[in-house]
Amino acid sequence: MSRLQTRFADLKEQNRAALVTFITAGDPAYDTSLAILKGLPKAGADVIELGMPFTDPMADGPAIQLANIRALDAKQNLAKTLQMVREFRVEDTTTPLVLMGYYNPIHNYGVERFIAEARESGVDGLIVVDLPPEHNNELCDPAQEAGLDFIRLTTPTTDDNRLPTVLNGSSGFVYYVSVAGVTGAGAATIEHVKEAVTRLRRHTDLPISIGFGIRTPDQAAAIARVAEGVVVGSALIDQIANAQSADQAVSGVLKLCAELSEGVRKARVS
Amino acid sequence: MSQTETQYRNGPDVRGMFGAFGGRYVAETLMPLILDLNREYEIAKQDPAFLKELAYFQRDYVGRPSPLYFAERLTEHCGGAKIYLKREELNHTGAHKINNCIGQILLARRMGKKRIIAETGAGMHGVATATVAARFGLECVIYMGTTDIERQQANVFRMKLLGATVIPVVAGTGTLKDAMNEALRDWVTNVDSTFYLIGTVAGPHPYPAMVRDFQAVIGKETREQMQAQEGRLPDSLVACIGGGSNAMGLFHPFLDDTSVRIIGVEAAGHGIETGKHAASLNGGVPGVLHGNRTFLLQDNDGQIIDAHSISAGLDYPGIGPEHAWLHDIGRVEYTSVTDDEALTAFHQCCRLEGIIPALETAHALAEVFKRAPTLPKDHLMVVNLSGRGDKDMQTVMHHMDLSKQEKH
Numbered sequence: 001m002s003r004l005q006t007r008f009a010d011l012k013e014q015n016r017a018a019l020v021t022f023i024t025a026g027d028p029a030y031d032t033s034l035a036i037l038k039g040l041p042k043a044g045a046d047v048i049e050l051g052m053p054f055t056d057p058m059a060d061g062p063a064i065q066l067a068n069i070r071a072l073d074a075k076q077n078l079a080k081t082l083q084m085v086r087e088f089r090v091e092d093t094t095t096p097l098v099l100m101g102y103y104n105p106i107h108n109y110g111v112e113r114f115i116a117e118a119r120e121s122g123v124d125g126l127i128v129v130d131l132p133p134e135h136n137n138e139l140c141d142p143a144q145e146a147g148l149d150f151i152r153l154t155t156p157t158t159d160d161n162r163l164p165t166v167l168n169g170s171s172g173f174v175y176y177v178s179v180a181g182v183t184g185a186g187a188a189t190i191e192h193v194k195e196a197v198t199r200l201r202r203h204t205d206l207p208i209s210i211g212f213g214i215r216t217p218d219q220a221a222a223i224a225r226v227a228e229g230v231v232v233g234s235a236l237i238d239q240i241a242n243a244q245s246a247d248q249a250v251s252g253v254l255k256l257c258a259e260l261s262e263g264v265r266k267a268r269v270s
Numbered sequence: 271m272s273q274t275e276t277q278y279r280n281g282p283d284v285r286g287m288f289g290a291f292g293g294r295y296v297a298e299t300l301m302p303l304i305l306d307l308n309r310e311y312e313i314a315k316q317d318p319a320f321l322k323e324l325a326y327f328q329r330d331y332v333g334r335p336s337p338l339y340f341a342e343r344l345t346e347h348c349g350g351a352k353i354y355l356k357r358e359e360l361n362h363t364g365a366h367k368i369n370n371c372i373g374q375i376l377l378a379r380r381m382g383k384k385r386i387i388a389e390t391g392a393g394m395h396g397v398a399t400a401t402v403a404a405r406f407g408l409e410c411v412i413y414m415g416t417t418d419i420e421r422q423q424a425n426v427f428r429m430k431l432l433g434a435t436v437i438p439v440v441a442g443t444g445t446l447k448d449a450m451n452e453a454l455r456d457w458v459t460n461v462d463s464t465f466y467l468i469g470t471v472a473g474p475h476p477y478p479a480m481v482r483d484f485q486a487v488i489g490k491e492t493r494e495q496m497q498a499q500e501g502r503l504p505d506s507l508v509a510c511i512g513g514g515s516n517a518m519g520l521f522h523p524f525l526d527d528t529s530v531r532i533i534g535v536e537a538a539g540h541g542i543e544t545g546k547h548a549a550s551l552n553g554g555v556p557g558v559l560h561g562n563r564t565f566l567l568q569d570n571d572g573q574i575i576d577a578h579s580i581s582a583g584l585d586y587p588g589i590g591p592e593h594a595w596l597h598d599i600g601r602v603e604y605t606s607v608t609d610d611e612a613l614t615a616f617h618q619c620c621r622l623e624g625i626i627p628a629l630e631t632a633h634a635l636a637e638v639f640k641r642a643p644t645l646p647k648d649h650l651m652v653v654n655l656s657g658r659g660d661k662d663m664q665t666v667m668h669h670m671d672l673s674k675q676e677k678h
Contacts, residue, residue: 054572054573055442055573055574056442056447056451056559056560056574057451058297058451058454058455058560059297059299059454059455059458060455061455065441072573077571077573078571078572102558103295103558104557104558104559104566104568104572104574105571105572105573106572107556107557107558107563107572108555108557108568108570108571108572109571109572129297130295130296130297130558130561131295132294132295132296132297132298132301134285134293134294134301135293135294135295152298153297153298153299154298155297155298155299156299157298157299157300157301157302157303157461158298158301158302159302162301162302162305166298177298177299180299180458180459180460180461180462181299181455181458181459182455182458182459185459
């Protein structure tokens with residue numbers, strides 16, 4: 001079983017959802033970002049999404065755009081992001097880690113080289129925002145052959161006709177983008193999310209994680225009652241943006257992560 | 271080769287690929303929409319009613335056909351090839367951009383969309399979009415980088431007069447690339463109501479093919495006009511390239527006529543060797559941005575590098591995928607011209623022909639000044655005079671002041 005399968009199976013047994021946290025690698029700088037990454041599992045993150053910075057993050061809102069700029073200003077690149085994963089894996093061999101980003105830096109690095117080094121460094125899966133299933137042969141297929149999960153985004157515009165196409169080749173979990181929009185935008189209603197989860201269930205047995213617009217422990221708890229995973233990104237990244245020092249960035253992210261985790265853990269018992 | 275056979279005009283394939291270039295590299299939220307648009311366009315382009323309406327607006331609203339004008343003084347000055355100007359600057363709104371806007375707005379209306387968004391660099395596409403949105407009574411939002419707003423204030427005012435909302439984009443260098451990112455963000459947020467009216471032969475399939483088809487009227491007319499005036503095909507075509515829509519519009523109907531030499535002119539800014547340029551083919555490598563695989567200006571980490579050109583309309587780090595393919599297979603020759611060369615050509619065109627060209631167009635003219643003198647007098651050369659230069663007064667004045675100061 002892959003780390004993602006094991007983690008979601010364990011959580012199912014515990015009858016709780018996963019807290020999936022997103023940070024951008026190298027934001028605001030390599031060492032601080034690595035300290036945050038290393039601290040996330042203890043602060044209650046069950047799955048980690050690590051953003052690969054890109055100059056033109058077309059699907060991201062202001063918070064993650066700025067995170068990308070900070071990371072790039074601090075000279076983060078794909079090689080350093082993979083190095084961060086290696087350093088993370090020295091201490092943590094169980095928390096699933098998924099790289100998320102846009103295709104061009106991977107395209108430039110070389111797909112074959114990227115897949116090999118991602119595997120070797122301890123990456124479990126990939127989310128590539130601008131690679132729809134129509135281009136599966138470029139990265140999705142070879143990544144899965146090499147044992148990496150390929151996680152698809154599904155959205156409110158992905159209708160029943162299109163869902164099979166999108167889910168074909170999905171593995172690990174399904175990421176449901178609960179609002180049509182950029183990251184960090186307004187949250188969907190819980191009714192909408194319930195309906196979407198029911199619809200997705202008809203098409204897949206994979207765990208479903210919900211993201212976009214989830215910022216508080218209460219929101220996280222509400223989502224945790226209806227799905228297998230709750231993704232939080234922009235709210236954590238705001239902690240980095242607002243911090244006065246590197247230490248404050250680390251403690252701010254980890255404190256919020258712990259609060260969100262508590263929300264998720266309490267959700268199904270209350 | 272006869273016009274019924276085609277070697278170079280088959281693309282794209284069903285996946286939107288021209289060889290290794292093109293495609294649909296977009297976020298999932300947009301995919302169903304793009305597939306919808308593709309379906310609608312495939313139906314519309316074969317619908318006689320749609321084509322009739324398009325022809326009507328091209329004639330009575332845009333003012334087509336645009337003249338193919340023999341530039342006698344330019345020809346004399348160069349002392350070589352016989353130079354013809356395809357007068358796209360005489361179109362309504364002053365550039366070729368409206369050819370595409372009319373086509374897409376008719377499609378938007380057909381699809382029941384109420385809100386039009388677009389990105390703009392020099393503002394010509396923004397003005398053309400605001401114009402057709404006003405004509406059809408649709409809400410219009412234009413994204414424009416703050417740097418471009420600064421250097422193209424007249425066009426910003428024109429868009430506002432036409433009822434459009436102009437949203438300044440601060441991100442990045444505040445130029446065309448950043449405006450396109452922001453327009454894409456708007457589109458994913460307002461998928462149901464909104465039609466994204468892309469201004470060039472780039473973006474996810476079907477945009478590169480669709481914009482090309484709407485612009486191909488330029489080349490089709492040129493063919494007929496040259497036949498009527500000279501009784502034969504031209505020997506060479508020259509056009510400037512940012513995203514590449516005016517060039518593709520002129521080139522495409524001639525691609526299979528292998529006797530016609532085709533030259534695209536990129537913006538070399540301060541010079542390709544300085545790194546401050548906008549020449550994606552001559553100074554970039556293949557990558558994926560804004561929905562398509564094409565040549566891009568990027569660093570060794572695959573991060574996009576900001577383009578530089580004196581002309582806001584060429585200031586983009588990518589190029590339409592069909593151009594990337596034509597470059598790859600060698601059917602079209604892609605060259606480049608610096609800011610200074612373009613400025614010189616700009617002044618010469620003003621004085622010799624009484625035509626103030628856009629700074630974008632001045633890049634094509636600079637190439638003509640280089641090539642025409644070396645060619646025989648029976649060589650027929652067509653330059654796409656893609657836009658007029660009224661919008662560039664500020665930029666040109668600024669540069670004239672600078673060169674005066676340098677002389678003192």
